[in-house]
Each structure stands twice: as structure tokens, then as C-alpha cells.
Amino acid sequence: MITVLLIEDNPGDAVLVNEYLKESTSFEYKLIHTTRNAEAAKILGEVPSIDVIISDIALPDSKGVESIKQLQEFTDTLPVIFFTGTHDEELAMSALQEGAQDYLIKGQFDGEALRRAIRYAIERKKYQNEAEHATMKARKLQHETELLQEERTHLKQLNQAKDDFLSLASHQLRTPATGVKQYLGMVLEGFFGDIPDKQRHSLQQAFDSNERQLKIVEDLLRTAHIDAGRTKIEKVDTDIVELLGSIIDEQKNHFAKRKQIVEFNTKTKPYKISVDADKLRMALENIIDNASKYTPDGKKITVTLTHNKKTVTIDIADQGVGIGEEDISKIFDKFARVNNPLSHEVGGSGLGLFWAKSIIDLHNGSIAVKSEVNKGTTFSITLPA
Ligand code: ADP
Secondary structure (H helix, E strand, C coil), rough: CCCEEEECCCCHHHHHHHHHHHHCCCCCEEEEEEECCHHHHHHHCCCCCCHHHECCCCCCCEEHHHHHHHHHHHCCCCCCEECCCCCCHHEEEEEEEECCCCEECCCCCCHHHHHHHEEEEEEHHHHHHHHHHHHHHHHHHHHHHHHHHHHHHHHHHHHHHHHHHHHHHHHHHHHHHHHHHHHHHHHCCCCCCCCCCHHHHHHHHHHHHHHHHHHHHHHHHHHHHCCCCCCCCCCCEEEHHHHHHHHHHHHHHHHHCCCCCCEEEEECCCCCCEEEEHHHHHHHHHHHHHHHEEEEEECCCEEEEECCCCCEEEEEECCCCCCCCCHCCCCCCCCCCCCCHHHHCCCCCHHCCCCCCCCHHHCCCCCEEEEECCCCCCCCCCECC
């Protein structure tokens, strides 16, 4: 069923249209007739099922381009066909330019031509509507893309500002903390004379606190470096057995203070792989230090080195507080500190594992973790052999 709204003040023409529509055998037509544009507006508001508007180009209350403009105010999605007199063709052309779909010259069309014009106008308007819709969508997308780009630039600037701040602040913090370390170290070593026993303990505590602060500052600096993409890996052939052995050796006093036992298992000696020895050392130190930090006094830490033709694997296993399943995925994130019974006591920046993983990634290696709360944690680092 095609519903036609006819705006025609000539009764004879209206009767003719009605006749032409009735004689259709392929479609059923319903005709709603009015003589004025103002009345047509009312009908359009009340009857949502109208498919097409046919309007005389010269009505008592509007004419030509004005007519189409008025109709477009009521509806801009319906097709419009104009009836024109033989002398109104210029007017009809401007109506077409304004958005009408077609025009028919009175007295020069039959029923077939009228019905074909109606169907074509409906189809044409449908495609026009779809094309407009697509254009609007494309414009919206373009606008959204521009907004996203602006946001990206803004985020990049913020990120850059953060990197600069981190870098600057940690540089500025490192210098005085290094000074404190030097002078306190000299005092503790008796460089300025014997220290009374009463003072030694407090001085040692000051030294240890400063060390912790320096470690945090170092973590911040290294993270800023990684973020800025300035960390480069310089590989040299390195005996990984010796490297691990010396890390454990250096931390021996530290383990001893906590009565922790460290076991180093390896069947290989020596075993060379190509790595950035300094950076890998710092990454491994961090993971081994964590194993000690998050393990109660008196427990065991086991470092195991295995290899095959393609890879070297270092397992660092502790008998510590463990990490809950829900937190495992967070621990490699920047500033991730997971609460556990020891985390307040031992302190930290939450940057160590982030940095260590970044270094291992830069070696095309991987790091995995398995943990059970109150039983212990094992970090497995795999590097290309
Ligand atoms: P932090 O400076 O806090 O130690 P890390 O990045 O080194 O930062 O570690 C992130 C978090 O992962 C720690 O706060 C801790 O909760 C958890 N974690 C790391 N290693 C262990 C471990 N061996 N046992 C239990 N928890 C650990």
C-alpha cells in the first residue's frame, strides 16, 4: 500500500489523480487530499504512514521554491513530486534543485507515468536518505577520530611531562642521598674516629633508611628511562652461572641477617649466554631480593639454573608469604604493591618487577610466576641461550 498526500487546489486535477491511482493493478494506493500547504502540515503531523507528497507548484498559500521549503520544514525524509503548468518549468527546475524528486506537467501525463513517477520518487528518496545517513555517519566518525587524536596528543604530552618530572625529580633526589650515603659510610667505618657503641645502632639505622630511599630513587630513574624508550641492551658473552653465583654471594650478609638459607642448584659450569650483564644482574638482584623480603626469617630460598639447546631458565623459589591468585596479574604493573603480611615492614616502590620484566623482555626472554599464599612463590625467567 502506497499512501499519497496530494496538495492540489484544482478539484478536476485531484479527481484525475484519484482515477489514475485507482486504475493501478500492481499496487494499492491510498489518497489523502488537501488544497492548502498549511493543512498538509497538519496531516503530516497526524498520519505517519504517508509515503509520498504530490503538490501543485502554485498553491493559494505557497508557490514553487517556497512550497518545497515549507514542505521540507514539515518533513525532510519524504519524496516530493510537483505538478506544474506548461509555463512553470523553470519554477519546477528550481524546486528540483531544492530537493524535490520529480515534476509532472499537467495534461501531459497518464496514469502509468504518474504511478511510475511515484515509485521512482520513493526509491530515489530512499537512496538519498541512505546516502545522507551514511555521510552523516562518516562525518560523525571523522569528528570522533579528530577528538581521539586530540586526546592522544594530550595524553602524549602528559606522559612526556610525567617522564620529565620523574627523571628530573629522581636526579635531584639522588645527589643528596648519595652524599648522605658517603658521609654516613665514612662515619660508620671510623674515618672520623671511633664511634661510641650507643651511637652505632642509630647511625646504622640512618644508613639503612638512606639505602632504601636511594633504591626507590634508582627504581624511579630506571623506570623513567624505560618509559622514555632510552634503555638500550648491550649484549656481551656472560657466564650466567658466575653471574648468579656472585649475586647470591653479594647478598649473603643480607640473607644471614634474616637467618635465611640460600641454595644455588646448577649442573652446568660455566655457561655463557649473550646478555647485558649489568642490567640482567640488577633485574635478577631485584627478584632474589624480593624472595628474601617477602619470606619470613629462617626460611629457604632456592635458585636453580637449567638449560636446553635453545633456552636458559632461572627459577627463584621462596617459602614466603605468597601472592593471591587475584593479585598475580598485577605484580608486573608499574607502582604495583600488593598487600601482604610483610609489605609494610619491608617497604618498596612497586617498580622492581616492572623494571625487571622490561629488561627480560628487551632480551626477548620471559618471566612467569607461580605462587601459593603462605607457602611460597617461584619466579621463572627464561632467556634465549
Ligand atoms: P616492591 O618494591 O613493592 O617489592 P616489586 O615490583 O618488586 O615492588 O614487587 C611488586 C609486588 O609483588 C610486591 O609489592 C609484592 O607484594 C609482590 N611480590 C614480589 N615478589 C614477591 C615474592 N617473592 N613473594 C611474595 N610477593 C612478592
